Amino acid sequence: MSAGPGRRLIPAYLVTGGRTRPTGPALDRLAVLVRTDTALAPDTGSEQRRLCELLEPGALTVVECAAHLDLPVSATVFLATDLAASGHLHTRPPIPSAGGTDRSLVERLLVGLRSLH
Amino acid sequence: MDSAPSTDRTGIGYLPPAAQTLMKLVVTGPFGVGKTTLIRTLSEIPTLHTEEAMTQSSTRLDDTAGLPDKTTTTVAVDFGRLTVQDDLVLYMFGTPGQERFLPLWEDIARGALGALVLVDTRRLGDSFAVMDMVEEQGLPYAVAVNRFPDAPAHTDEVLRKHLDLHPDTPLLQCDARERRGSIDALIALAEHVLTRLPQPQDPS
Ligand SMILES: Nc1nc2c(ncn2[C@@H]2O[C@H](COP(=O)(O)OP(=O)(O)O)[C@@H](O)[C@H]2O)c(=O)[nH]1
Ligand SMILES: [Mg+2]
Numbered sequence: 001m002s003a004g005p006g007r008r009l010i011p012a013y014l015v016t017g018g019r020t021r022p023t024g025p026a027l028d029r030l031a032v033l034v035r036t037d038t039a040l041a042p043d044t045g046s047e048q049r050r051l052c053e054l055l056e057p058g059a060l061t062v063v064e065c066a067a068h069l070d071l072p073v074s075a076t077v078f079l080a081t082d083l084a085a086s087g088h089l090h091t092r093p094p095i096p097s098a099g100g101t102d103r104s105l106v107e108r109l110l111v112g113l114r115s116l117h
Numbered sequence: 118m119d120s121a122p123s124t125d126r127t128g129i130g131y132l133p134p135a136a137q138t139l140m141k142l143v144v145t146g147p148f149g150v151g152k153t154t155l156i157r158t159l160s161e162i163p164t165l166h167t168e169e170a171m172t173q174s175s176t177r178l179d180d181t182a183g184l185p186d187k188t189t190t191t192v193a194v195d196f197g198r199l200t201v202q203d204d205l206v207l208y209m210f211g212t213p214g215q216e217r218f219l220p221l222w223e224d225i226a227r228g229a230l231g232a233l234v235l236v237d238t239r240r241l242g243d244s245f246a247v248m249d250m251v252e253e254q255g256l257p258y259a260v261a262v263n264r265f266p267d268a269p270a271h272t273d274e275v276l277r278k279h280l281d282l283h284p285d286t287p288l289l290q291c292d293a294r295e296r297r298g299s300i301d302a303l304i305a306l307a308e309h310v311l312t313r314l315p316q317p318q319d320p321s
Contacts, residue, residue: 028228029224029225030139030141030208030228032132032136032139054129057127057129057131058129058131058132058134059131059132059134059136060129060131060132061132061139061208063165063167063196063208064130064165064198066167067165067166067167067196068129068165070168072167072168072169072170072191073167073169074170094138094139094140094141094228095138095139095140095228096137096138101314101317102314103311103314103315103316103317105138105140105205106230106307106310106311106314107311108202108205109140109201109205109207109230109307110304110307110308110311111202112201112202112205112207113201113300113303113304113307114304115201115202116199116201116300117297117300
C-alpha cells in the first residue's frame, strides 16, 4: 500500500488515531478546530456539513462544537478526524508543543487570574 | 478594538484568534453543591453542556434511583471558558463526583491542571467519595466550601478534621454566585498546583 502523491499531508497522529486503530491517541476534547478554505464536496454528510458551517466564522474546541451541535464528544471527534483527513479542517492541540514547562504555564495562569480580580 | 469573545454577532463565542494555550480544570462535588453556578459565574461564554455516555453498573439506590440498571445513559457535563491572558484560556468542566461516572471522569481529568472540590456543610459525607476519586486520579485539588444560608458554619479546623484534609490542601469558603470569591478559589487551586510542580533547576 502506497500513500502516493497525495494532495495533503495527514498528520501521523490522525492516521494512528483514526477509526482503524481506536486505541491510538484521539483528538483531545480541547483540540482546536479551524475551518480551511477547502470547499465541501456536494455529497458531504449533513453532520460534517453542520460542523464545517459552525466553524466558518471562527475557531472552537471539539467540546464546544459538540455542545453547539448537540452531539456527543466522541461523535464530534470522529467527524473532526474525518474532516481533518480530507483537508476541510485544521486541528491543533490545546497546548502548543513549544508552550514551555508545566510550571511556566501555571505561573502564567496565576498572573492572569490575579489580574482578573 | 473589541476582543471580547462572546460579543461576536453569532453569539457563539468563538475563540479569540490569539488563544494558543488551552488549559482545563475540573469543578466537582455532589449534585446541587454549586458546580454549575460557579462555572456560570466565571465563564465568559454562556455555559454549555455536552451529553456524555455513562455506563451504569451500580445497583446502589441514590439520586438517580429509578433508572434501569446496566444500561448506558447520559449525564450532562457543563463547562465554561475564561480567557485569563490574551493567549491563555481556561476551561472549567463541572463533573459529578460519583463513582459510576469514573470513565467519564478519567476522560475529562486527563490533562487537567487540578480539581476544585465543592463542599456543602449540610452533607459533608457526600464529598468523601468525590475526594477519593480526585485523589485516585492523582489530581491536585483545593476544597471550597459553598456556603448556603441554612448550612452549619464550622471552623476551618473542624472542617479539615471532618474532611480528613492533608495540611497542604487549600480550604476556602466561597459563594459560587460571586465572581471574586470564585476567582480566589481558582487562585488557591493554581497556587497549590504550582507547589507540586518541580522547581526549575538552579542554572549556577
Ligand atoms: N446560597 C448559595 N446558593 C448557591 C450557591 N451555589 C449554588 N447555589 C444554589 O444551589 C443550587 C444548585 O446549584 P448548582 O450550581 O446547580 O449545583 P450543581 O448540581 O453542583 O451544578 C442552585 O439553586 C444555586 O442557585 C452558593 O454559593 N450559595
Ligand atoms: Mg450542575
